[in-house]
């Protein structure tokens with residue numbers, strides 16, 4: 855059950871700066887947190903749609919090979935992709951991986967293909 859918050863008549867005016875927004879009181883801060891999507895949001899390099907990072911697969915480049923990183927433990931720059939062959943093919947076609955990962959060489963996507971099938 856959510857806790858009901860009655861506005862206090864003498865509520866202290868508090869300003870909180872978060873992502874450029876100034877809230878008038880703590881209740882406003884709480885309301886805005888509830889409206890924000892849960893967790894970080896990333897853009898799929900295949901279909902370019904924004905989605906919760908938890909629903910996307912992180913991939914990293916290791917010595918010219920694109921490696922799936924489902925546990926997100928690999929250091930360095932990562933690219934985000936829907937765990938979907940269609941998005942993988944789209945990303946390949948637009949050469950999104952070398953661009954997103956700042957790689958000057960073509961990346962071998964076989965390991966990601968294998969991961970998704």
Ligand SMILES: [Zn+2]
Nearest residue numbers: 898901936941
């Ligand atoms: Zn996608």
